[in-house]
Amino acid sequence: MPTIPNALQSLNAAVLSDTLDGVQLMQQAMKPFMRPLDDTLQLIGRARTGVYMPVYAAPAKGENPYEVEIALVDDLAPGDVVVLACDGPTERIAPWGELLSTACMARGAAGCVTDGLVRDVKQIREMRFPVFCGGIGPLDTKGRARMVERDVPVMCAGVTVCPGDLVFGDVDGVVVIPRAVEEEVVRRAREKVSGENQSRDALRRGEKLADVFRRLGIL
Amino acid sequence: MPTIPNALQSLNAAVLSDTLDGVQLMQQAMKPFMRPLDDTLQLIGRARTGVYMPVYAAPAKGENPYEVEIALVDDLAPGDVVVLACDGPTERIAPWGELLSTACMARGAAGCVTDGLVRDVKQIREMRFPVFCGGIGPLDTKGRARMVERDVPVMCAGVTVCPGDLVFGDVDGVVVIPRAVEEEVVRRAREKVSGENQSRDALRRGEKLADVFRRLGIL
Amino acid sequence: MPTIPNALQSLNAAVLSDTLDGVQLMQQAMKPFMRPLDDTLQLIGRARTGVYMPVYAAPAKGENPYEVEIALVDDLAPGDVVVLACDGPTERIAPWGELLSTACMARGAAGCVTDGLVRDVKQIREMRFPVFCGGIGPLDTKGRARMVERDVPVMCAGVTVCPGDLVFGDVDGVVVIPRAVEEEVVRRAREKVSGENQSRDALRRGEKLADVFRRLGIL
């Protein structure tokens, strides 16, 4: 996959969301039930997707319920972000935990985003591995769900995510930048950041918001 | 607006809620989806309100979608609390962020309460500006909603808030004290706090809860 | 009540949930809306239950609305966990707070689990008393609900809890272990932990997840 633009590290979810709005892509921010396990970590990478289906019985003898999941993780490259679509928000399954995070970090993957639950939260926080999820809970997927497809377009927390899309997360949430617009979005977002800096300075000095907005056009 | 009672600083949302119950006002605590960005900050001030309507298209050329919002913020006085009614909980809009917080602080405003989302959470936390909100998300209101009225009665997270009402927030939630009862409520709440102190001491000493409750009538 | 197995302290909610799954008990983890007030505290003890009914008017003169609640708390023994069933999630009532926590600690009780709200969060956190709840809010039960039964089977956040059941909570959530299976579950869970340790080590060394899973059968 193409390299990940370095400039992203100086950006944030809010400015990226505004910039995507500016190119008429208004459905790129995941719903607010998606929260980071660690508010201080930034997530930047390219999507590697998986889809879960509900399952209501234990796997048959000899069957490996984690087969597709394992294949996905073992195929990760540095900078990849695992995106797991569970048709969330859900109360039923926690498809992500410490062992998968450990395997990811060993491969240089950048983080995980899932609209399912996550478990082993204490350990994942200690690892400082960026995970954004739809909730916390101890429930294994075995006997409850199974990943059936990977590296296909998915819907996660209200956003369509295609394999290779840029995924950006910080305390404000998760934003997905489609491949086709990523260059333009990153360029424009950087410009907006500098406008915001001017705006902030003026407001701190006590200028009227009306005047600042008139002059800089930023809020 | 009248000065804000100093005694409020030694009170808390729970005791104020109990006291409001005691004067038959049982709908004064905002619903629990409303959470502070910073659990350690106390919010005390008088309400300055705004109402949003949903919008489904970008503003017309030359139109300022933030007009009423800007007017509200530029009109804030020290001790004012911005209360933004978005018919929340919502997944659609974050009407509050860093720049508005900056403008507020420059005017001495006390904080912001909104049943919408909030963005720029990291920066707002660093500013130690008290914000209570219905969630976190990066979505600008432009093209999604517009403040259409200000300084009118609103409903925010289940509570009717009139301009000038006392707004109190801490880690337990947000409570609204109508003008007509504020003197009585503050006075009674202070009395209740001292009763609670006695109760706590007795319980720590291992007294039976039944005895303590019989004696002090507080739980 | 029987003593509480010491081994529980080295376990966690995720491994206990997996082990309960393994004995065909798949409804033992409380729903994810249940969260600890303090992510760092472990809760271990035996359930002492109470059920609330909704009430829509102030108690009659001379009536003690907290009667059953007080009796329950005054009857607690060391290691007991108060489990309050409010038919949650709810926005209406906070049956737990600082004074009850204080009374509990004085009796050596281990903590509280409620699908209702909790108040006095700051003080409870300072006391380091483990509380898992369905949310935070200042609303007293008086005039809103009343405990009508205690020490009966209840449903709390989706799990049936019988008096005496083991209750285990950590940052991943709350798991309930029925009396009949507790010995087997604790034994098996300890074994699983040691398998997970091997698995983690192998993954850190960069082994393929597929190989590790094939060898250890753990994910």
Place this chain on the structure above:
Amino acid sequence: MPTIPNALQSLNAAVLSDTLDGVQLMQQAMKPFMRPLDDTLQLIGRARTGVYMPVYAAPAKGENPYEVEIALVDDLAPGDVVVLACDGPTERIAPWGELLSTACMARGAAGCVTDGLVRDVKQIREMRFPVFCGGIGPLDTKGRARMVERDVPVMCAGVTVCPGDLVFGDVDGVVVIPRAVEEEVVRRAREKVSGENQSRDALRRGEKLADVFRRLGIL
């Protein structure tokens, strides 16, 4: 209880709701999840209330779980409306069915309103007994809930209902008229109906809505 105003039969839920709004009572219409079993039946009577609490185990041997319920029904007088508060909407319990409807009709009771579920729908429809409910389902309350209080103020589908309040239901929903305002509300509602008749006639003739509204002030 006082007689029930005859004029109610010529009124409807919408005009009563408007009239209650006109006397500043804006919370008198039950939420729209409440629907009649039979769209063609009008319900008019005075409230006789009951409150349910959740129960999670079969009743003890010899215990009568229906005790309060039976006492309420056996005490009904002609024109009474049974109002059952289940903290609905609920998926758990159907406190009303054919046998209770039969007992009610035998006493001349006017109907039943519950935010719980109802069962035996076919038979109740055949009896033409007016029932408004929060849904349909076969689940008995035994082992799931129990009426613990009767003839007390309740909240049903968002409306406070006191014993003796007038309850009015038709296809548009259920409206509750507190005792203190019932005379005024009925009188005003009758006036409004005649205004609406004029308005309807004018609109049918093709008059501009703007003109009709200006002249009659009704919409």
Place this chain on the structure above:
Amino acid sequence: MPTIPNALQSLNAAVLSDTLDGVQLMQQAMKPFMRPLDDTLQLIGRARTGVYMPVYAAPAKGENPYEVEIALVDDLAPGDVVVLACDGPTERIAPWGELLSTACMARGAAGCVTDGLVRDVKQIREMRFPVFCGGIGPLDTKGRARMVERDVPVMCAGVTVCPGDLVFGDVDGVVVIPRAVEEEVVRRAREKVSGENQSRDALRRGEKLADVFRRLGIL
């Protein structure tokens, strides 16, 4: 506005939805909480839109809270469909009722679609005026909401509706056909209907579904 294709009368919501899917427009069917007041009526026309904002106080003296609404209705032409966006589903407001339906019919308007509630259901059904709504309830908008804009793009029950878009409703739901694709969609839908007829005949004769699908490609 352009004439409405006659062919629509022989089509249905399901086939139109499939055809819109076929041109990659997969968000054109309103959510299933939208139901017709009368299952037997077909709704066909072009959208005339209005947006409501929440209001929490009675209108000021002399203010006409229905101003924009009245202007919209008085401006309707034959074949227009009123589409009222209330950010539904909602429990708060019924923006549509008998008098507005009467005014609409007098102008030849084709029906009404709203994600708010509707009242005067009995009378509207008797008029056989096609209304699709998010629920039934008696609550007037006065003091609860106000139409603030009309003839702008809106979101109604999950679908973006632009003024002039074709709106089609039957017992299966409401589908919106954007202007740009209406010719193609209507043409393709007619072809699909004839394929379905062949498929139905074959299945009735007892042919294997697998064979029919292989031959006709329709399910």
Place this chain on the structure above:
Amino acid sequence: MPTIPNALQSLNAAVLSDTLDGVQLMQQAMKPFMRPLDDTLQLIGRARTGVYMPVYAAPAKGENPYEVEIALVDDLAPGDVVVLACDGPTERIAPWGELLSTACMARGAAGCVTDGLVRDVKQIREMRFPVFCGGIGPLDTKGRARMVERDVPVMCAGVTVCPGDLVFGDVDGVVVIPRAVEEEVVRRAREKVSGENQSRDALRRGEKLADVFRRLGIL
């Protein structure tokens, strides 16, 4: 599969639910969002199950997205009830419609139960084919979901359904009777019906409910 007990035709969902409660099976009634398309039809048969997974893109060229579904329908025998698990309630997919109903009837299948949506409601009602569903909507599964497994245990509207379980539906809802208890449940339910007849007669004659319940033990 074993024959279907004839006695079921004289029973109803409420009495079956009570009887299942009586054998400690209290999770056998589907949630109340499940409603019949036709209130007058009784559904009796044995379950043939299918599970859907969410899909977010059109099927690949040449791929048949309906493959498992078609195989299930073509394999139906007289008296089979198709049970489609969509993890409902859902707004996204209508896996059932006229053509599948037609194919089912041609094979003598007894009906369909799905927690997804259903389309072609008018035609299915005309066919008098019993369908119980989670809602109505026009949305095809193609590009939205795909049946991935069939004839496995599923969860549908809150009830576990195993292939071969008896499925009973009427206007009061859908009840599932596991194979292991079906004989006992049917026998007991018939006894209960005769007790209810006596109870109804007594109540009609005006007997006190308390007396009737004391004598017959039925409510």
